[in-house]
Amino acid sequence: MKVLLIENDNLLIKDLTKYLMLRRYILDVAKEGEMGWTYGSTFDYDLIILDVAVPKLDGISLCKRFRTEGFTTPILLLSDQDTTTAKVEGLDAGADDYVVKPFEAAELLARVRALLRRSSTNPLPILAWGDLLLNLSTYEVSYNGQPLTLSTMEYELLELLLRDSQHVFSTDEIIDRLWSLEQFPSEATVRSHIRRVRQKLVESGAPKDFIATVHGRGYYLKASKREEASPSSTIPAQALPFSEPHSLLRPARQNQPTTHRTRNLILMSSDVDISHSLVQAAEKHGLHLQSLSGLPQQSGLDLQASNGEFITQYPDAILFQFPSESRRGDTARKPMDQSSELSKTWRFFSHYYPDVPVLVMAEQGELRDRIEVLRWGGRLFLELGQPEQVIEAVVQFLDRLNRSSKVMVLDDDQDWLYAVTTLLKPWGFKVTTLADPQQFWTVIKAVMPDALVLDLHLSEVSGLEICGLLRSDPVWCQLPILFLSAPADAATQRQAFKAGADDYLHKPIMGFELAERILNRLQRRAAP
Known part of the structure; x- marks a missing residue:
């Protein structure tokens, strides 16, 4: 379990660190409120212990900010104020518990356990998955009655998987949940623990794939044959009459489980051998690929393929195979001509699934084909090679599409930092704000952002210097950097671009404009 301690008393930090780590809690420490907000809004914690009197942003204000921004992590307030008024103020600010200093360690730990039980989906002291049992009280683990001798990290890894056994944990998620910010390991270290x-x-009798791998996504606990659930409660997305197909399809997809949900692809290809190879490659990556050779027909409220199979799952992507030159015949010059079968099929699926990305494969990446695909709204153009390579490219595309991009904003204007989180929220960005440049290197290494928004004028160090620092670092030299500052003169902008900026914007700015400029940079970086 991961705890964030926001406290500026070094002696108390030392004592709480000792008490919590002895009981296998993973601990991050922030010594002032703004840094506490940066940590708490960026990383996932099971509990926040917050002192009311921390500097820069007091505990009551920080607690209100967490709750206003929708964070539901349990918060335990520490205070030397024992009055009823102070307690009411803390609890009304959104705290889940209030402890008066000085306190006994045993009482605080009991309150921590109570808050964690209250917020847990499984409040029992025993976690179980098939023959695997983990006792949270004694820290003992057994499989089929045989005790397992585990290191601290191995125990915590199993506990994480058991607490959310149907979730596929990516390597980044595991690192985020099991290591403190000062100990971020490499992905190879995580794989070694697995x-x-x-x-x-x-060795205790479990199947080799008890901890299963979903290629390109992560790890989860696999149910044994006898324990596999009854047919999934996933609501199938049924195609509607051609007039207005997508009004109910979108809710149907939203109701499908997001954890450990098989991704569904539709493949349009008349080449049986290629289709068969791609289906097999997709299965290895945990994808369900439904191959169609012709335009589906409407049967009642369903779409039915030419082989009689119904399309019941809303697709995550539609994969088209462009016909080779030898098979195009009269369409060799214009494969996407309005009257061609390919264009009819494309329009059909675009009507039924308007928000589903269309990906195209072709034996040769001719310029005219690429332009044609772009004009028709294709999202990815792949040269048809080994099936495994094609599917890997599709998986990478879907991972980028479904992942919330992490944007870090460095600015010493506290009001602006508070506003920018709200401005970018509608676009699904995961925003980390930072006001203290001295903490920049620690935070950026922990967050690993996809883009950085940087003010030109900062206290103690300039934005230009930070930009130059990143451009000279082999890890960060390709990071998209956008300057957002008040000066709008050409000389200042030239300085920014000379330092290595990718873009320059000036305040004030609308949310959609900032989001659009960030997205443009991310798309250019992600382009294959």
């Missing part, structure tokens, strides 16, 4: 836990489970 291998060791698997080996110990196998």
Whole structure:
């Protein structure tokens, strides 16, 4: 379990760190309120312990800010104020508990356990998955009655998987949940821990894939044959009459489980061999690929393929195979001519699934084909090579599409930092704000942002210097950097671009404009 401690008393920090880490809690420490907001709004914590009297942003204001922004993490307030008024103020600010200093360690730990039980989906002291049992009270783990000897990190890894056994945990999620900000490991370290836990489970009689891997996505606990759930409660997306198909299809997809949900692809190809190879490659990556050779027909409220199979799952992407030159015949010059079968099929699916990305494969990446695909709204053009490579490219595209991009904003204007989070929220960005440039290097390494929005004039260090620092670092030299500052003169902008900026915007700015400029940079960076 991961705890954020926001406290400026070094002696108390030392004591709480000792008490919590002895009981296997992972702890991050922030010594002032603004840094506490940066950590708490960026990373996932199971509990926040917050002192009311921290500097820069007091505990009551910070607690209100967390709740106003929709964070539901349990918050335990620490204070030396024992009055009823102070307690009421803290609880009304959104705190879940209030502890008066000085306190006994045993009482605080009991309150921590109570808050964690209250917020847990499984409040029982025993976590179980098939024959695997984990006792949260004694820290003992067994499989099929045989005790497992685990290191602290191996225990925490199993606990994480058991607490949300149907979730596919990516490597980044595992690092975020199990390591403190000062100890961020490499992905190879995570894979090494996974291998060791698997080996110990196998030695106790567990299947080799008890901790299963979804290629390109992460790890989850696999149910045994006898424990697999009854047919999924996923609501199938049924195609509607051609006139207005998507009004109910979108809610149907939203109701599908987001954790451990199989991604669905539709493949339009008349080449049986290629279709068969792609179906097999997709299965290895945990994808369900439905191959169609011709335009589907409407049967009642359903779409039915030419082989009689119904299309019941809303697709995550539609994959078209462009016909080769030898098969185009009269359409060799214009494969997407309005009267061609390919264009009819494209329009059909665009009407039924208007928000689903269309990806195109072709034996050769001719310029005219690429332009044609772009004009018709295609999102990705792939040269038809090995099936495994094609599917890997599709998986990478979907991962980028579904992942919330992380944007870091560095500015010493506290009011602006508060506003920018709201401005970018409608676009699904995960925003990390930072006001203290001295903490920049620590935070950027922990956050690993996809883009940086930077003010030109900062206290103690300039934005130009930070930009130059990043451009000279082999890890960060390709990071999209956008300057957002008050000066709008040409000389200042030239300075920014000379330092390595990708874009320059000036305040004030509308949310949609800032989001659009960030998205443009992210798309250019992600382009294959």
